[in-house]
Amino acid sequence: MKVNNKYTTFPQSATIACQGTQGAYSQFACEATFQKPNIMYFENFNAVFNAVDKGMCEYGILPIENSLHGSVSEILDLMSKYNFYIVRSAKLKINHSLLANHGVISPQIKEIYSHEQALAQCSEFIGNLKNIKIVEFSNTAAAARMVSESGRRDIAAIANPRCAQLYNLSAISGDIQNNANNYTKFICISKDLQVYDNANLISMAFSVAHKQGALYEFLSKFAERGINLTKIESRPIPGKDFEYMFYTEMEASINNPEIPTLISHLEEAPESFKFLGNYSQLTVDN
């Protein structure tokens, strides 16, 4: 574990890679994380990682988990593939609206476009509409842009209400998500391990042998030190027969001298272990 801070404090401005286009939730998370971000938009998550890897962007902002629908598994897989680190996270309140071209009324809509997560988060609202075809799109804002550019009066997009002004659309219905407490957690990733002030969360990925008490034994190392585990989940390791990678987040800091020692031990252990970063999290009520 080698901290390689590029700045003395977390930077206010940098070139950031986001998936989607203007008006994407990633943009709002990015603007909350950096005071003056210079955002470049990419068509998919892998491209965001690639842009950071190739040095086109310094950081990337990606959704990692939604409070209603769980982890974005693709991001977890890409984190292992690229060996990147989390330098900050932001919890963003998600408000969805149904957007259509000006003058369009609800009964005219035959198709709704949005990202699969947004569609799932608004399933109750959509369920109440009759004869609607649901079409998955790469991104909520990209769906809004497409509806606007098409000029069609029989389609709508589910996206953030700010996309209405951005793409010259009208909001037919607002706050259409199933649960008012809908948050998505975004992570800010970098190629190097950077740890800034007030970093109080640690993420790691690990696997343990298929033997009795292996997971318990691993986690007990943290419990013994009074560390609170805030998240644990598993993902199958591609190509292995039901072997799992565990992802955890815990309330800890590498400023506690016990932590770096423990991590060094774990890194040397035969099982796979990856320290994913030490960072702080902010909450944004969008």
Place this chain on the structure above:
Amino acid sequence: MVIVLKENPNPEQVKNLERWLAGMNITTRIIEGMSSTVMGLIGDTSRVEIELIRSLDVVESVQRIQEPYKRANRKFHKSDSVISVGDVKIGGGHFALIAGPCSVESREQIIGIAKDVAASGAQILRGGAFKPRTSPYAFQGLRGKGIELLVEAKKETGLKIITEIMEISQLPLFEEVDIIQVGARNMQNFELLKELGKCQKPILLKRGLSNTIQELLMSAEYIMSEGNENVILCERGIRTFETATRNTLDLSCVPVLNSQTHLPVIVDPSHGVGIADYVRPMSLAAVAAGADGLIIEVHNDPENALCDGLQSIKPDIFAELSAKINELILILRK
């Protein structure tokens, strides 16, 4: 490399991409087309990962340009370039007729011929002041005095003027010259080309007598890379085993150039064949091949011309030819 941007690209996103490329010493040029915006990349693009560029939200598609010429490449600039010489336009459907003697010999000669060719429909007057001759004992041109006489003829007739530069120190004398000609022998004088790239005057670049089409385009690239995009290409015959004509006029280069570059292409049938009788048919053939103009040697007294009298046609023949050219252009436009 050429990057086709999505419709109405966000200017900030485009700027970000340009900034990143600038960091890799790659300069960019935005070409707004009728339906799409294209970004041309100039520099060493071998390190640019196509997949990364393609994954950007503002990007529609990416295409590598295999050819070594970029600014001159039609892939960079889909529509024909139109070069403006005052109110005379060359290229993109504007046909230019350039005529005059091989060299300026006297006031009387140049003004007389200028009046004749102007009356027959020429828009631009040619006349050599600095002459690159095979023999050092042959007439070398009136030099500075020759340019002064061309300028007089310009004032007298309203014709634009074109004359050849041989080395860069002569440039101050070309102030009132409308088009600077780079002769066949100087086509690969790269230092001269670079210097001419720093001015904004239209440059007529003649193909060297043993140069390929690609070499001609690379020479145009030299001028354009310095900032002067007003380049007109000229085919004037190449050296082959054939001795019946002075050179072999490579008219097949006209459609080839028209497909590979957006720059206007002019044909010089006089040097191409070197024999006055063949100038007329080859002029018409050049028009039919798609040339954007012709540069023809016209002399009032070819038998006693100080230079290249054999290939010069008389003003009355030029008048008849000019009319035929106009007829042919009308037929081709139908």
